[in-house]
Amino acid sequence: MAIKLAVIGAFGRMGKAICRLALKDATFELCGLIDALDQSKGQTYEQVTGLKTGDLMVVSDFDELKIQPEAIIDFSFHKATMLHLEKVAKKKKKIPYVIGTTGFSGDEVKTIKKYSKVMPLLLSPNMSLGVNILFLLTEVLTKSLGKSYDIEIIEGHHNQKADSPSGTALKILEVIKNNLNDDEYFTVNGRNGLVGKRKPKEIGMHAIRGGSIIGEHCVFFAGTDDEIRIEHRALNRDIFAKGALKCAEFLHKKTPGFYDMKAVLGLA
Ligand SMILES: NC(=O)c1ccc[n+]([C@@H]2O[C@H](COP(=O)([O-])OP(=O)(O)OC[C@H]3O[C@@H](n4cnc5c(N)ncnc54)[C@H](O)[C@@H]3O)[C@@H](O)[C@H]2O)c1
Incomplete structure (x- = not known):
């Protein structure tokens, strides 16, 4: 069964690369797209980006997703990640959460690590x-x-x-x-x-x-x-996007904890 995947920062440079690759990868089923709404102006993601996502709409909040994801990949903005992560951490069902976003303060990293006690979480500034x-x-x-x-x-x-x-x-x-x-x-x-x-x-x-x-x-x-x-x-963004998808697959069946790329790539 394909892993139901939600992408946060879907309109971004990285978000689009991840969605493009996920569409071609049978491991994943793209089920949720989150970004700041002013970019979609009521259009589907496909209408805005040309990626074949059918009638999938972009929403601005996790609670608006029609299908509950089984994995989340977030490449957005540090403050946005903190807000989405807090919401997901409060859910009863724990969803593996891959963070590619950078620019976190020391306190934000501490909070992220705290959330990893209740959910599988991976934070890496570079997924290549x-x-x-x-x-x-x-x-x-x-x-x-x-x-x-x-x-x-x-x-x-x-x-x-x-x-x-x-x-x-x-x-x-x-x-x-x-x-x-x-x-x-x-x-x-x-x-x-x-x-x-x-x-x-x-x-x-x-x-x-x-x-x-x-x-x-x-x-x-x-x-x-x-x-x-x-x-x-880096010669293109696909190296990070491929790494992020690898992380989501790795994290999908994991128990709560703070994981890193060394574990995903078998370099630990
Ligand atoms: N870990 C890695 O391997 C890796 C690789 C490349 C980039 N990055 C990092 O990923 C992040 C995104 O990079 P990018 O080049 O795609 O940037 P980008 O600016 O192109 O995309 C960011 C997206 O996040 C969206 N966003 C802003 N606020 C949001 C909110 N509240 N909710 C949802 N979405 C929101 C923006 O609208 C935008 O579409 C940056 O922090 C960058 O440094 C990490």
Whole structure:
């Protein structure tokens, strides 16, 4: 039986990619679409996007869905995710909830983790296999070189992106800090003016914004005799959308808990 799937942020760049792929995938039956209503103006999703979803309408609230989903994928906006998630967490029937949205505050992440006590939940700032391998390589490089090399993170995204640094860059930073295991390291976001010499325990964080860049991340280890750069470039949004669908399938039969991409990709 196909998994009944609802997509939150359905009109977005990611939402559309997920719906397009879900329509071609027999694992899923697209049963619910949620977004801000002003984009549909009474039209069906198919009329707005051209995707073959028949008479499926987009609604703005979870309670308006005609069919109860068995899995939810949310790529919207951090405040929107918090509102939808709170509503779903209060339902009697616990629905697996995949969060691809980025830009959460520390307190919002704590609340998300709290909800994972009552429902299967997965939060990942980047659902591509390649970037998750980049996290692992960052771990290895930090452990072996981190203390003697200068570390910088450079990310690039399209000119519509709301949050900076990207959720993926912040995850890379978290991996580096966890593996340096030294509280004296600190982050410098960009450099401007007479900033003086680079301090040994700086970790540089730089964000490029422009055009239609889908997502680029580079972790740079600069030593005195050599440099190592590990870099990932997304060539289209399907890598994230495919990852999100994989997460929904993974989470579908899980018991409540907080899951991550390592578990989904078998990298744990
Ligand atoms: N985890 C990943 O792999 C990954 C990959 C790409 C993007 N992202 C993140 O996913 C999010 C969406 O990215 P995008 O490029 O599709 O953005 P987008 O702006 O194209 O789409 C966001 C959609 O959310 C909708 N939205 C806003 N408020 C809403 C609400 N209250 N309820 C329902 N929908 C609402 C918007 O109308 C819009 O259609 C961002 O946070 C982005 O950083 C994550």
